[in-house]
Amino acid sequence: MYIRDPVHKNIDFDDFQERILNTGEMQRLRYIKQMGFCNLVYPGANNTRFEHCAGVMHVARELEARVYEDSRPEVAYIGLLHDIGHGPFSHQSEPILKRYLHKSHEQMGEEIVNGSEIRDILSDAGLDVPFILGYFRDEMNCEIVGGALGADRVDYLMRDSLYTGVAYGIIDYTRIKSKMTEHKGRPAIYEQGVSGAESLLIARYFMIKNVYMHHVEIIAEGMFQTALNEAIENERLDPKVVHGLNDAQLFGRLLDIEGSGGPIHRIMGRDLFKRAFYKNAGADLKEEEVTSELGRLGLEPADYVVSLSQLRGSKMDIGVVDKDGDFVGNLSEISPLIKTLNTTLLSERKLLVACDEANVERVGAAMGRLAGENSG
Numbered sequence: 599m600y601i602r603d604p605v606h607k608n609i610d611f612d613d614f615q616e617r618i619l620n621t622g623e624m625q626r627l628r629y630i631k632q633m634g635f636c637n638l639v640y641p642g643a644n645n646t647r648f649e650h651c652a653g654v655m656h657v658a659r660e661l662e663a664r665v666y667e668d669s670r671p672e673v674a675y676i677g678l679l680h681d682i683g684h685g686p687f688s689h690q691s692e693p694i695l696k697r698y699l700h701k702s703h704e705q706m707g708e709e710i711v712n713g714s715e716i717r718d719i720l721s722d723a724g725l726d727v728p729f730i731l732g733y734f735r736d737e738m739n740c741e742i743v744g745g746a747l748g749a750d751r752v753d754y755l756m757r758d759s760l761y762t763g764v765a766y767g768i769i770d771y772t773r774i775k776s777k778m779t780e781h782k783g784r785p786a787i788y789e790q791g792v793s794g795a796e797s798l799l800i801a802r803y804f805m806i807k808n809v810y811m812h813h814v815e816i817i818a819e820g821m822f823q824t825a826l827n828e829a830i831e832n833e834r835l836d837p838k839v840v841h842g843l844n845d846a847q848l849f850g851r852l853l854d855i856e857g858s859g860g861p862i863h864r865i866m867g868r869d870l871f872k873r874a875f876y877k878n879a880g881a882d883l884k885e886e887e888v889t890s891e892l893g894r895l896g897l898e899p900a901d902y903v904v905s906l907s908q909l910r911g912s913k914m915d916i917g918v919v920d921k922d923g924d925f926v927g928n929l930s931e932i933s934p935l936i937k938t939l940n941t942t943l944l945s946e947r948k949l950l951v952a953c954d955e956a957n958v959e960r961v962g963a964a965m966g967r968l969a970g971e972n973s974g
Contacts, residue, residue: 601652605757609656614723615678619652623682623714627651629844633758634690635818636809638868640762643809647681647688650753654680657749657771661742665780672725676733676743679716680750683707683734685841686848690819694826698837706841708734741785746916746929747774747795748785755801758809766804770794781925786917789926795916796935803939806909807946817870817952820903821861828900829855861900871903871952875965879906879949883969888951891968895960901953902961908947 600610611619618624627648636643658677662669683706685691692703699706708731711717720727729739737744744750752771759767777791787795809815826848829835834855840848852862864870885906892902918926930936951965 603649603653603656605653605753605760606656609652614719615655615675617719618675618678618716621714621716621719623710623716624648624651624678626842626844627682627684629846630684630686630688631845632688632754633761633810633815634687635815635822635865636758636762636812638818638865638870639812639814640764640809642761642763643758645757645761647684650757651678651681653753653757654678654743654749657752658743661749661752661775661778661785664775665742665778665785667780670726670729671723672730673740673742675720675723675725676730676740677749679707679711679730680733680737680743681707682710682716686843686845687822690822691826691840691848694823694830695837695841697827698830699841704734704737745785747778747787747798751798751802755798755805758805759801762809764805764809766808767801769798769801774798779919779923781917781919781923784917786919786925787929789918789920792918792929792933795929796933799936800939803909803943811907811909811948813873813876813950813952814870816905816907816950817873817903818865820905820952821865821871824900824903825852825856825861872955872958873950873952874902874958874961875949875951875969877949877966877969879947879969881947883947883949887968888949888965891964892951892961895957895964897953897957897961901957903950903952905950906947907950909943 599616600608603609628646630647631637632645632647632650633643655674655677659674662673683703685695685703696702711731717727720730732739733743741748752769755767755769756771759765774791774794777788777794779786779788829852830837830840835851849862856862883906885904888904888906915928915930918929918932920926926932930940949965949969951961953961
C-alpha cells in the first residue's frame with residue numbers, strides 16, 4: 599500500500615509496515631499534534647506524530663539505501679516507530695509525565711513495542727527486534743534516524759516548515775542525500791555536501807528560535823503543564839492513563855476537572871498570560887531564584903509561567919570525507935559556520951516570565967532587576 603503525503607508524495611508500506619500502521623498504538627498518533635501549541639501562533643501547525651513517523655520511515659529508507667551497500671530493513675521500522683512513546687501534546691506533556699512515571703518518551707516507546715502486537719509483527723517479518731529496540735535506549739544506535747543529518751530531523755524540518763508556512767526550515771534534502779556516504783560504519787558526508795549539512799543545522803536553529811520556542815507556545819505550554827501537574831498531584835488523573843490518551847481526550851478530562859476559567863479553558867480561548875519579561879539571562883541565574891522572587895511579589899505558581907531555556911547543539915556533528923572517501927574531519931571542526939552556531943547556542947540563555955496583564959509591569963521590573971544582578 600502507499601499513502602499520499604504532502605511532503606514526500608507517495609510513501610510505500612510493505613505488508614508488515616501496513617500491519618504496524620493499523621495497530622491502535624500507531625493510530626493513536628493521528629490525534630497527537632507534532633508541534634504542541636504552535637498552532638496558536640501558526641494556525642496551520644496541526645500536523646501529527648502519525649504523518650511524521652510515516653515520513654521518517656520514508657526518509658530513513660532512502661538514506662539507508664544511499665549510505666550503506668548492505669542496508670538493513672530494520673532502519674525503516676525504527677523510523678516508523680521512533681515516536682510511538684509520545685504522550686498527549688508530544689514534548690509538552692513529557693516533563694510532567696516523566697516526573698511521575700520516571701520514564702522518557704523513548705523508554706515508553708520501548709515498553710509499548712515490547713508489550714503489544716507490534717513486537718510479534720516485527721518477529722513475523724524476520725527482523726532483528728533487539729536492534730530496533732536499541733534505538734529507544736540510545737538514538738545514536740541508529741544515526742540514519744537519530745543523527746545530525748538523520749531522517750527525524752530531515753522530516754520534521756521539512757514538514758513543520760510546510761505546515762507553519764515559514765521558510766526557516768526549508769532544506770535541500772535531495773542535495774544532502776546525494777552527498778551522504780559511509781565512513782567506518784557511520785554516516786558521513788562528502789566535502790561537496792558540507793554547505794547542505796550547514797544549511798540543515800542552521801535551519802534547525804532558526805526553527806527552534808522562531809517557531810518551537812515562540813513566546814506564545816512557551817506560555818501556553820507552561821499553562822498546560824500547570825493544569826496537568828495539578829490534576830495528577832491531586833490524584834484526579836493517573837499518569838499512566840494520561841500517557842495513553844490523545845490530545846483531545848486529555849483536554850476533555852482537564853476541562854472537566856478544572857471547571858470554568860482555568861488554564862485549559864484559557865488556552866482554548868487563547869486568553870493566555872502576557873509576557874512580563876523575555877530577554878537573555880546570565881548563566882548563573884537559577885529558576886528557583888525567579889520563582890522565589892515571584893513569591894515575594896505575592897504570586898502563586900498558578901499565577902505565572904517561568905521558562906529558563908538554552909538552545910543546545912545536540913547531535914550537531916557528522917564526519918566529512920573527501921571525494922576518495924578519506925576522513926577530513928568532523929563538521930564542527932572544519933565548518934566556521936557551525937563553530938559560530940555552537941558559540942551562539944551556548945550564549946543564548948533566555949528567561950521568559952508571563953502572568954496576567956495586571957501584574958505585568960511590576961513582574962517585569964522585578965525580573966529586570968534579578969536578571970541584571972545575575973548578568974555578571
